[in-house]
Amino acid sequence: MATSSRWKPPEITAAVFVVLFIASELFFSVTASRLLPGPMAYRWMMFNGIRLYRVVTVEMADGTRQKIPWEQYVAYNRHGVDYEARLPQHICRYYTGCKAVEIWVSLDRTVRVPCTR
Amino acid sequence: MYAVDQLHSLVSREHPARPVIFVRILLGLCHVWKIAVYWPVTAQLLALETFRAEWAPGMSLITDATRPWYFAIWLAGAIGMVFGWLPTVAGTVCGLAVWGLMLMDAQLYSNHLYLLSWMTIFIAITGAKNHSRTVRHWPVFLTCFLISNVYFFTAVSKCNAEFLSGAVLAFHAHIPVLGGPLPFARVLSWLTVAVEFAVAFALWPRKLQPWAFLAGFLMHVGIVLTMEPRKNLVVFSTVMLASYLLFLDARPASRLVIWDDHCGFCGAWVRLFRRLDFLGVLRFEGSSNEALLERHNIPREEADSGLQLIYAGERKSGYDAVVGVLNSTPLTFLWAGLLMIPPVPQIGRRIYARVAERRRCILPAPPVAHG
Numbered sequence A: 001m002a003t004s005s006r007w008k009p010p011e012i013t014a015a016v017f018v019v020l021f022i023a024s025e026l027f028f029s030v031t032a033s034r035l036l037p038g039p040m041a042y043r044w045m046m047f048n049g050i051r052l053y054r055v056v057t058v059e060m061a062d063g064t065r066q067k068i069p070w071e072q073y074v075a076y077n078r079h080g081v082d083y084e085a086r087l088p089q090h091i092c093r094y095y096t097g098c099k100a101v102e103i104w105v106s107l108d109r110t111v112r113v114p115c116t117r
Numbered sequence B: 001m002y003a004v005d006q007l008h009s010l011v012s013r014e015h016p017a018r019p020v021i022f023v024r025i026l027l028g029l030c031h032v033w034k035i036a037v038y039w040p041v042t043a044q045l046l047a048l049e050t051f052r053a054e055w056a057p058g059m060s061l062i063t064d065a066t067r068p069w070y071f072a073i074w075l076a077g078a079i080g081m082v083f084g085w086l087p088t089v090a091g092t093v094c095g096l097a098v099w100g101l102m103l104m105d106a107q108l109y110s111n112h113l114y115l116l117s118w119m120t121i122f123i124a125i126t127g128a129k130n131h132s133r134t135v136r137h138w139p140v141f142l143t144c145f146l147i148s149n150v151y152f153f154t155a156v157s158k159c160n161a162e163f164l165s166g167a168v169l170a171f172h173a174h175i176p177v178l179g180g181p182l183p184f185a186r187v188l189s190w191l192t193v194a195v196e197f198a199v200a201f202a203l204w205p206r207k208l209q210p211w212a213f214l215a216g217f218l219m220h221v222g223i224v225l226t227m228e229p230r231k232n233l234v235v236f237s238t239v240m241l242a243s244y245l246l247f248l249d250a251r252p253a254s255r256l257v258i259w260d261d262h263c264g265f266c267g268a269w270v271r272l273f274r275r276l277d278f279l280g281v282l283r284f285e286g287s288s289n290e291a292l293l294e295r296h297n298i299p300r301e302e303a304d305s306g307l308q309l310i311y312a313g314e315r316k317s318g319y320d321a322v323v324g325v326l327n328s329t330p331l332t333f334l335w336a337g338l339l340m341i342p343p344v345p346q347i348g349r350r351i352y353a354r355v356a357e358r359r360r361c362i363l364p365a366p367p368v369a370h371g
Helices: A009-035 A043-050 A070-077 A084-094 B002-012 B017-046 B068-084 B087-105 B113-127 B137-158 B167-172 B182-202 B210-225 B230-246 B263-276 B290-295 B302-304 B318-325 B336-340 B345-358
Strands: A054-058 A064-067 A096-107 A111-114 B014-016 B134-138 B255-259 B283-288 B308-311 B314-317
Touching: A009 B002, A009 B137, A054 B002, A064 B167, A084 A096, A096 B182, B002 B137, B017 B068, B017 B113, B017 B134, B068 B087, B087 B113, B113 B137, B113 B230, B134 B137, B134 B302, B137 B182, B137 B230, B137 B263, B167 B182, B182 B210, B210 B230, B210 B336, B255 B263, B255 B318, B263 B283, B290 B318, B308 B318, B318 B336, B318 B345
Parallel strands: B255 B283
Antiparallel strands: A054 A064, A054 A096, A096 A111, B014 B134, B255 B308, B308 B314
């Protein structure tokens, strides 16, 4: 068949983009929907990879610490729509008696945010 | 080889420009709205007490110094989208501005922004200018794919015991009846998931589209009326509903409407339909055109007694033709499915027949441009 001879360079670029976009959207949508409850069909791939391993630690007033896997926090949050930059204060409100929240933000860094009530 | 040929057809095909222009304008307006919403939000994010989790250095382009410029450029892009000034550049600016916002706020959960950014970029790639007749089809296809994907995986991710128990809707939807016994919320939850699954597929086949448009329309109106944050949900619903236009068969003059051009009463209706036909999908012809009636095998008495709509090899008459017309215009296609729910068609056909019998066509039909 002479199919390939009909292709022009912009069409090849467009076809590659279309295939990659659909494949990546399907992959990450499947991943997200398997992991997370709530209306969250979308996940940005880089963040998605980071989220899988992120851990939130809650420091209670009595000094005890409690680890909350990210997915569990999201499950608590039910609706799942949240803003990470404002996340610690959300967690503070959720956990009665919580003194501070520690978030594992990268391979070598944990940020501790005191609760401000 | 079949798949390769299909892919080639997809990337080499053209799409009617009018629905894309319509969506471009609506997206531009959504960006203006987003700018108004996020101007104060970014000020809040820049406040010293706000926790910042920058995954990579320099992730945020928005600082105290750049913020006014950032929003000014974004606004210029949004205005460009609305008015069609350098639409590719304007759309790209808006799409990238949204990505910048997501990076700044590290809004991993902001699916609405993610959707808005991709849709804007795809519409930018089409390069739809105000006077364009056709645009590239593949970005339009990807936008449609995104919409289907959103519905399908939203439904998938809601298939969990918590959501289906009704507790989530009872908590989030501000509907008084949901605050009562949980079964109401449970039924609504199951219905929501069923509608989302159905709409994900029904947006594609032409026969099912009116139902999909109606179900999606009612669901999004319900979301906006009952859930928070309303300011963001208005944009989300507008983006989703506007994109339905891209599923519509919008080939120019693809639907032939034959009307009784001896009748002033009918002429008034036809003028209204012409005004609604922003997409230019309707072609109007008078029933006095004998050759046309013969070509489409329409008896004269039928042509004189009711509007005729010929589309996709199928002919509809009277009330059904009116519904078919309403299914194809941008202001009516979302809710025209209501007119197909029993017993509305049965009642509608009777009323149509009665009006058609009793109409007075003494006055000659005012001039209505044909074609």
